Amino acid sequence: MKQFKPVPLLSLRRVGVGLLAATTLFSMVACSQNTNSNTSASSTANPNDVTLTVRGCTPQNPLLPTDTNETCGGNILDASEAKLIHYNSTTAAPELDIAQSITTTDAITWDIKLKQGYKFQDGTEVKAQNFVNAWNWGAYGPNAQLNSYFFAMIKGYDDEQCTDAKCSTKPKADTMSGLKVVNDYEFTITCSSPTSNLETRLGYTAFAPQPDSFFADTSANKANFTKAPIAAGPYQVTQVSDTQFTLKKFAGYSGKYPGVVGTLIFKVYTDMNTAYADVVANNLDLDDTIPSDDLVGNLWQKDLVQADGSPRNGSATTGVIDVLSFAPAKVDPGMADIRIREALSMAIDRASITKTVFNGARTPATGWVSPVVDGYKAGACGQWCTYDAAEAKQLYQAAGGYPGGTINLWINGDGGHGPWATAVCNSIKNTLGLNCVVQTTPDFATLRDKINNRQLTGMYRGSWQMDYPSIENFLTPIYATGASSNDTDYSNPTFDSLLKQAAAQTDPDKANEVYQQAEALLGKDMPTTPLWYRATQFGWSDKIKSIKMTPFSEFDFGSVVLN
Amino acid sequence: MGKFITRRLLQMIPVLIGTTLLLYFLAFAMPGDPTAGLCGDRQCPAQYVAQFRAEYHLDDPFFMQYLNYLNNLVHGNFGVLLNGHTVVQELAVRYPNTVKLAVIAVIFEAVVGMAAGILAGIRKGGFIDTLVTLFTLLLLSIPVFVIGSLAQLVFGIKLGWFPVTAGDGGLYSLLMPGLVLGALSLAYSTRLTRTSLVENLRADYVRTAKAKGLSNARAIGIHALRNSLLPVITYIGASFGGLMGGAIVTERLFNIQGIGLLIWNGILQKQRVAIVGPVTVLVLVFLLANLIVDVLYAVLDPRISHD
Numbered sequence: 001m002k003q004f005k006p007v008p009l010l011s012l013r014r015v016g017v018g019l020l021a022a023t024t025l026f027s028m029v030a031c032s033q034n035t036n037s038n039t040s041a042s043s044t045a046n047p048n049d050v051t052l053t054v055r056g057c058t059p060q061n062p063l064l065p066t067d068t069n070e071t072c073g074g075n076i077l078d079a080s081e082a083k084l085i086h087y088n089s090t091t092a093a094p095e096l097d098i099a100q101s102i103t104t105t106d107a108i109t110w111d112i113k114l115k116q117g118y119k120f121q122d123g124t125e126v127k128a129q130n131f132v133n134a135w136n137w138g139a140y141g142p143n144a145q146l147n148s149y150f151f152a153m154i155k156g157y158d159d160e161q162c163t164d165a166k167c168s169t170k171p172k173a174d175t176m177s178g179l180k181v182v183n184d185y186e187f188t189i190t191c192s193s194p195t196s197n198l199e200t201r202l203g204y205t206a207f208a209p210q211p212d213s214f215f216a217d218t219s220a221n222k223a224n225f226t227k228a229p230i231a232a233g234p235y236q237v238t239q240v241s242d243t244q245f246t247l248k249k250f251a252g253y254s255g256k257y258p259g260v261v262g263t264l265i266f267k268v269y270t271d272m273n274t275a276y277a278d279v280v281a282n283n284l285d286l287d288d289t290i291p292s293d294d295l296v297g298n299l300w301q302k303d304l305v306q307a308d309g310s311p312r313n314g315s316a317t318t319g320v321i322d323v324l325s326f327a328p329a330k331v332d333p334g335m336a337d338i339r340i341r342e343a344l345s346m347a348i349d350r351a352s353i354t355k356t357v358f359n360g361a362r363t364p365a366t367g368w369v370s371p372v373v374d375g376y377k378a379g380a381c382g383q384w385c386t387y388d389a390a391e392a393k394q395l396y397q398a399a400g401g402y403p404g405g406t407i408n409l410w411i412n413g414d415g416g417h418g419p420w421a422t423a424v425c426n427s428i429k430n431t432l433g434l435n436c437v438v439q440t441t442p443d444f445a446t447l448r449d450k451i452n453n454r455q456l457t458g459m460y461r462g463s464w465q466m467d468y469p470s471i472e473n474f475l476t477p478i479y480a481t482g483a484s485s486n487d488t489d490y491s492n493p494t495f496d497s498l499l500k501q502a503a504a505q506t507d508p509d510k511a512n513e514v515y516q517q518a519e520a521l522l523g524k525d526m527p528t529t530p531l532w533y534r535a536t537q538f539g540w541s542d543k544i545k546s547i548k549m550t551p552f553s554e555f556d557f558g559s560v561v562l563n
Numbered sequence: 564m565g566k567f568i569t570r571r572l573l574q575m576i577p578v579l580i581g582t583t584l585l586l587y588f589l590a591f592a593m594p595g596d597p598t599a600g601l602c603g604d605r606q607c608p609a610q611y612v613a614q615f616r617a618e619y620h621l622d623d624p625f626f627m628q629y630l631n632y633l634n635n636l637v638h639g640n641f642g643v644l645l646n647g648h649t650v651v652q653e654l655a656v657r658y659p660n661t662v663k664l665a666v667i668a669v670i671f672e673a674v675v676g677m678a679a680g681i682l683a684g685i686r687k688g689g690f691i692d693t694l695v696t697l698f699t700l701l702l703l704s705i706p707v708f709v710i711g712s713l714a715q716l717v718f719g720i721k722l723g724w725f726p727v728t729a730g731d732g733g734l735y736s737l738l739m740p741g742l743v744l745g746a747l748s749l750a751y752s753t754r755l756t757r758t759s760l761v762e763n764l765r766a767d768y769v770r771t772a773k774a775k776g777l778s779n780a781r782a783i784g785i786h787a788l789r790n791s792l793l794p795v796i797t798y799i800g801a802s803f804g805g806l807m808g809g810a811i812v813t814e815r816l817f818n819i820q821g822i823g824l825l826i827w828n829g830i831l832q833k834q835r836v837a838i839v840g841p842v843t844v845l846v847l848v849f850l851l852a853n854l855i856v857d858v859l860y861a862v863l864d865p866r867i868s869h870d
Contacts, residue, residue: 058828060601062647069602073646144614146602165613223647242648242656243732243820267818270827274728274818281720281727414831445600445833452599452606462604477605485605 047562048249048262052285052543054555055275056245056266062226063240065208066138066145075554076245076266077205082232082255084112084131085203089548089556092319092372092469094200097255098126098209098232100185102202107194107506114185119252120211121236128187132179134210136160140174142167143221147206149484150467153198154178155190194504196511197470200374204468208232234259234558243268260560280304282541286555290537292416295359304539306563313539316549317363319370319466320534321474324348324409324424324459325451326527328489332457334407338526339399344407344459345384345529346392347431353423354532361537365530368474368522372551375471375512380519381530389431396432406435408458412447413440417461424531451487462487462528469551471515475499479522490527564861568854575850582846583636583839587629590835597621597833601645618643619835636843642836650840653825660732661821664813665806667734667741672748673799677792680756684791685783687761695757699750711743711816728818740817744810748802755798759791766790793863800856804849 059073065081068074086097096102100113118126137143139151141162151157155178160171178190191198201207209232217225229237234253239246245266249259267284269275272291278284280303290313294300304313326344329336350364363371367380383391396402409425411417418438425436439458441447450456464485466473476499477483481491495518502514522528536553540546548559597619598612607615615621620628635642641650683695702710718739719727729736763769764787772782811823822841829837860867 059646060832061645141610144608144610146607146611148608148610162610165609166617167610167613221647226647242653268820269818270824271815271818274816277715277720277727278818281723283727443600443831443833445597447600448604449596449599452596464604487604 045562047260050261050543050562051263051265052261052560053265053267054286055279055284055288056268057270058242058268061146062221062223063229063237064145064222064226065205065210066134066143066147067221068205069146071553074205076237076247077208077231078552078554079235079247079259079264079557080229080231080233080237081205081208082118082126082234082257083203083205083208084114085199085207086255086257087203087469087550087552089550089559092551093374094203094469095256097203097257099202102199104198104506107196107198107504108191110189110191110198112187112189116185117254118232119254120209120230120232121250121252122211122213122230123252124211124213126209126232127184128181129184130209130211131207132175132181132187133215134208135179136175137210137215138206139176141171150201150204150206151176153191153193153195155192157192193500196503196505196508197468197472200470201468235264257558259557260562261557264557276300276539279539279541282543285541285543286538286547287540288536288538288549288553288555290539292358292361292419295361295537298359300537300539306542312542312544313537314547314549315361315535315537316553317370317372317533317535317551318549318553319372319469319551320553321365321368321370321464322362322531322534323365323368323462323464323528324531325462325488326459326529327457328454330489331454334403334457337399339395340402341526341529342384343392343396343399343432344428345381345526346386346388346395347428348424348529348531349387349427350385350532351387353420353427357420357423358532361535362532363535365532368479368519368528368530369471370466370474370533373466373469373471373474374508375515377516377519380516380523382523384523384526385530387427392431393433396434402434406437408437408439408456410439410441410447410450410456410458410460412442412444412461414443421461454489460487465553471512471519472499472502475515475518479527488527490525492521492525495521495525564858568858571854571857575847578850579843579846580633583633583843584629586839586842587632588625590838591625591628593833593835597835600833632839641840641843644837645832645834650836653837654822654841654844657821657825660729660737660819661807661814661823663732663734663737664741664744664810664819664821665803667737668745668748668806669799669803671742671745672752672802676749676752677756677795680753680795681760681788683753684757684760684764692757695753699753702746702750707743707747707810708812708816710746711740711813714739714743715816732820737819740813740819743816744806744813748799751802752795752798755795756791759794760787763787763791789863793860796859796863797856800852800859804852807848807852808845
């Protein structure tokens, strides 16, 4: 998953109107400005001459699609990369981008045809080989790419992996047998097991193609290439520095999702308050992190208005869900009784916490899947996610209570989680009479370290941002037996077999139905309890009339309407 | 003088070894696995972890790691960050911003501080003295982030006189942060100048100077002031050394991409090299700043000689 940087509080975003509507709006604005002789100089300026500054942060890893797993680098890459699939910036539905068609009959073998004439930013054409080579390189064990596991469903992935962590013996192969180039504009993917949502997955950053110059670069971890990355998207990264990243519109872009303005500059901010002050003062054009202090009393909506009184702020629901994980029974035997977990879940007053602590920037969750994705069905958590003090107390007492009478709630101290954790603890304390203590680790890494080593008892926080907009992405990586993010050691054979059945469906609606059955099982087993869904608040400067935010918490630079 | 400087430079070697050892130990002692937070709520791939540990020699015993680090240091290699940038590269981009900020702050605290201190000291107990004392008390009691946020809100957002932040490192945009950063030291340097001047004005040699018929201005300007500024110079020198280390709070507040932010990020991301490397450079800078101050003593005070 794309991880949020621990420091700035996580960002949330909202989506606006469709691209078509936005362009109509633009022409209307232009007309009205001619008549009322608005002094705004940029209304007549060529958008290609306009530069927008965007809040950025320091990427943690080199700018490689297969090595970028956090939002700082991801935001830059997603503005510059084109992939087979593009996610609709309003609905997150997959749309064909470089791909001409993606077809399968059995959800195992997929035939992919490419559009001809799609260009990389160095002028070379995007061909089937560019995908196959890029994916083979990203999955190859010795290259130690962070996103390598995204290729795990392709046949032959295992042969590319090292037998030991240190890669002392080279893997059996440096290509995956499941990838076959048919001709320059066609290749096939063979999966090792049915993968019904493969098409949806292919829009993730890791699946970007790489130009021939990428493979010609022999420097360690492609150090030379990442200084001036070449991609196939609407913007080209022209400057990579420690303090800012400059992206210029790519003149040869032939895809369906072009940018509007000529230049984008991602300015590195370390403190979200600073970025906020800058966007209020029209010093920064696009800010996707509104500090929680400014959400109080809707201060941000009063700060961020145009001269004519219209808003220059927005909010978008995004594919992020916050949960509270219950420690596995073998670590904390007090958690073994399901009635304890149900009582705890029921004792959390989600509705009032989202209102008082988050000022409505979160929506109480009713299940384990974000409402923005395909396959979402409300209510999987049922009564357990509805606050009911009497029922919770009764269940808790029937189960004999939590041993010791004091339960821990673990959070990391560097993410601004204190206020809601305290509120959740108070809610539990007041409802169940169980003493609840918020335990804080110094930082996110320490929390993860303790969770990975299963050292925590009681409850701990978890957030999941989707990689691709599918119900499957909220279930398999977190709750399948032995999955990489299965922090609670949840294991239910029926759940696992439902996931397998769903993956084997060729009809997407049928697949979603089976996934929903799997999600319903979580409501019976309660390995974690859903807290709330996130929304992103964002603001823009008086240079811009409007802009959309995608369900991935990224600005849609193709939707910019200038003032 | 040459001998003095050589001796001091040689003394720096054990100091540097001691501080880097301590630094390295502290960075090493940070809790948790440094790769634990790198992959969000997911465990990092085993191969990535292995390569990471090999690259930063994390599986070696502490002393081997430290010696390896010292060896790199001697060869001018301060380490490579996770995103592929070298620490030297980062320093080259960021140091000018920190230096510019520090220079503005020091000029402010030196010029305004000394002037206010002198005005206050000449007429002890007078109106100006009371005013200056009150004002410095105010500065001393307000934390820098309050002054900074207030200045940002009033002069940046409301009045629009200054840019709200200084991300581009331009001199004008650094002016407001520089003044904010210098404000606290300004209070100290004012008070030091004042106290020291008041004391010296009562000294015998000033009375003698006045008795032999020197004008008040000459007696104060040439004789009293020169001696009074000695402790002030020491203080300003030391504070400059400190400011060169980056002002984490001010740099964060105004988004100045300097050393302070680099170290701050290093701590947050548990990137040991991003902490140990820059701090080592800072130790060097601080030692050199102190040396320069010591040399300046001899220039100001003839009684002190380094020969």
